[in-house]
Amino acid sequence: MQSNLIEPIVPDSSAFERERLPFTIQDVRAAIPKHCFEPSTWKSLSYFFRDVVIVAGLYAIAAKLDSWFFYPIFWFMQATMFWALFVIGHDCGHGSFSRYKWLNNLVGHISHSFILVPYHGWRISHRTHHKNTGNIETDESWYPVTEGKYDEMQWWEKFLRFDLTLLLAYPLYLFRRSPERPGGSHFHPASPLFRESEKWDVITSTIWCAVMVALVAAGTFTWGWLWLVKFYLVPYLGFVVWLDLVTFLHHTDDEIPWYRGKDWYFLKGAISTIDVDYGLINNIHHDIGTHVAHHIFLTIPHYHLLEATEAIKPVLGEYYRKSNRSIWAAFWDAKENCHYVSNTGSNIYYRSK
Template sequence: MNKVEQQNGDIKAGTPFSPEPPFTLQQLKAAIPAHCFVPSTWRSLSYFFLDIGIVAGLYAGAHYLDSWFVWPVFWLLAGTMFWALFVVGHDCGHGSFSRLKWLNNLIGHLAHTPILVPFHGWRISHRTHHNNTGNIDTDESWYPVTESKYRQMAWWEKFLRFEPVLLFAYPLYLFRRSPERPGASHFMPDSPLFRPTEKWDVITSTICCALMVGFLGFLTYQNGWLFLLKYYLGPYLVFVVWLDLVTFLHHTEPDIPWYRGKDWYFLKGALSTIDRDYGVINNIHHNIGTHVAHHIFIGIPHYHLKTATEALKPVLGDFYRCSNQPILKAFWNSYRSCHFVSDQGGLVYYRSESTIDVK
């Protein structure tokens, strides 16, 4: 995509700029090998059982060594594998794990319930995110606030949204969505996130999470709070950081466009994301960094996303965004420069707080 310069929230042409993709969704699909759209149930299951096996091995090793030199390392490794399990459940939520709906729901719950994610509640709101990516008014995750809203936000709202504490925000999001769009719990069937026909799906996942909380409570009662910290809270917090960090990085960048009203449609929104390189962790994270292809075609299993991305690049051209910046540096840059967007305009970009008084 041709680059643009931002001045006071307006888009000023640096070179001729056209936000309209010169290709269609059908042309993009035709560029991808047909096998990329076909999930292999056995291959998908192999990733799930491999992740479970690694997690079990980490728990066995940490329990055997039981040393405070080991526990922080265990938290980092196990929390990273919790995130890998989340990505497997993510495929289940999109139906790209298997063509068997009952298996997607079963594995989705087995992958998400231990990490306290209500599978159906998350699946449904995540569907909303994919259907509205890049739409300021209707996107579901990491959408920007407007300048006027930013000016009105209480200090604690800014603290939760724009300080590093945002990397621990996911549990709060599940219960309350966000300060800008409150009252939408992922656990309650009457939440505005859900349709009436989805009531029992939501209840099923909420019951599963409640049973998991009860199980953790029982273990804590039997073994004490230190046991809970060592065996669960440590890796769980690492998982939460991974989830928030990855989601933030894929949708927060100064040159990613956001749209309003008639200026938005699905393909433009799907292109409003960016691929990231997580280095040696790419495979552990099941190619979640190949986010552009995933947003365009959610039915591609994670193990075909690299092939699909390479096939799409020649067609996408400058509309394909990819960053090879070290992850922490990328987070810092976006954290410092992406605070709000202009109140008006069909095409807008993130601006920094440092520009708020520039007229």
């Protein structure tokens, strides 16, 4: 059903003048010790093997106990470890895991296929996100709708987008991409997400995921549907919640500015994110909460992000953002107060009616 509301005309994006930050990306880079940019293959592998051993150990304990008293604990812990594996694959996708492309691709496929993420398909679309962070018109993930679009949405559309699917959106994104963007599946080589030269990378990752689906199906056939629910489906859904929660928090806050047209450039967009403290989970999910430094320099390994963050704080000054609220308080505030941005202008912020 079409609404009769007419969204105000957005001026040509080229009309916005580019306002420069008081520092350059070279200034920020110079503040970071050089060793922070150097990945250690063995150190990266140690984190990967640590995660694999913990995942295997949790499965062994759960199978041994087979207790409904233990399963809720197992589900939370295993979902968190699935998320940790995703972050390992995330480093592989950025090339910060090692200097060896073949190793990055191998570990990335193992880490991501296990949790049904097409490594290359995700890697390529994630590249688009990093190249366009903070740009209302071209960002790939968690970008705002305009006030005009928000007013046109039916109540059920708002409920679906801002409530029901908020923490379960990732599988939908993999198959359909984000709303208001050209459609396309991360599993299909002909998707508009990909170049012709990336076709076989996408096919390779889809095959890896298909093999994982076949293994899960074989396990279900052998041990039954309850096995699927207890040992894979619930931890997988928990992983999806973790992924959506973390990425939502890093890019949805009423203190984060959004830009249009020529007013946007890479560094302004890169610092249009916010660091979040996850407490005891920080080390488990590889300090992904240090998101500002990661967005500026994608190739810094996760184990150097804390040091890099401390180094860039004096340079960024008031432009460095970190949430001092608890995870759930920050999530609730963003969910309730970050619904749309102005139809016009640049350097604008989330609002809510």
